[in-house]
Amino acid sequence: MQRDHVRRVVDLGVAQLNFGRREGLDGMRESDGIAFYSARDTAEGNPVRSFTAIGRVADDELYRVGGADSGWRPWRRRVDYRLEVADAPIRPLLHVLEFTRHSFDWGLQLRKGFLELSRHDFEVIEQAMRVAPGERIRESPRR
Numbered sequence: 324m325q326r327d328h329v330r331r332v333v334d335l336g337v338a339q340l341n342f343g344r345r346e347g348l349d350g351m352r353e354s355d356g357i358a359f360y361s362a363r364d365t366a367e368g369n370p371v372r373s374f375t376a377i378g379r380v381a382d383d384e385l386y387r388v389g390g391a392d393s394g395w396r397p398w399r400r401r402v403d404y405r406l407e408v409a410d411a412p413i414r415p416l417l418h419v420l421e422f423t424r425h426s427f428d429w430g431l432q433l434r435k436g437f438l439e440l441s442r443h444d445f446e447v448i449e450q451a452m453r454v455a456p457g458e459r460i461r462e463s464p465r466r
Contacts, residue, residue, distance in 0.1 A: 324436070325368070326361040326410075329375045333404045338380070340437050343397020347437035348385055355380045356445045357402055358452075360413065360433050374411040374448050378404035411451035420444045 324332075324340075332339055338357055340347045351357070359376040363369065381401035389396040416423070421441050423429040432438050440448075 408452040
């Protein structure tokens with residue numbers, strides 16, 4: 324998901340995947356981890372190639388938003404995002420992450436929109452995104 328879309332879901336405190344499809348979200352449970360990877364900052368923008376948000380699913384409720392007359396009713400889950408994180412470039416993690424370590428097609432896996440990570444990979448990403456004390460942190464979302 325491009326970084327500008329990731330920032331939108333973080334501001335809303337939700338997860339929405341694959342243009343609002345239910346698949347992926349329906350298997351998540353309260354306290355499951357979620358991390359977003361952004362290849363670009365906008366659809367036609369500059370390369371980012373980083374993990375850009377991380378959090379935990381807030382509850383077990385899967386819900387839809389939007390009006391019936393709009394025709395588009397995306398599925399969402401509430402997420403508690405860690406706000407004191409920095410983007411974590413994927414290149415330094417390629418040899419450490421299980422899903423990339425022996426795979427030349429890791430980029431294709433990420434393009435699917437949803438990839439279940441091992442606990443190891445989630446913890447590696449979470450550690451890479453942590454901001455050291457005294458460093459600038461991401462602004463709090465506007466609610």
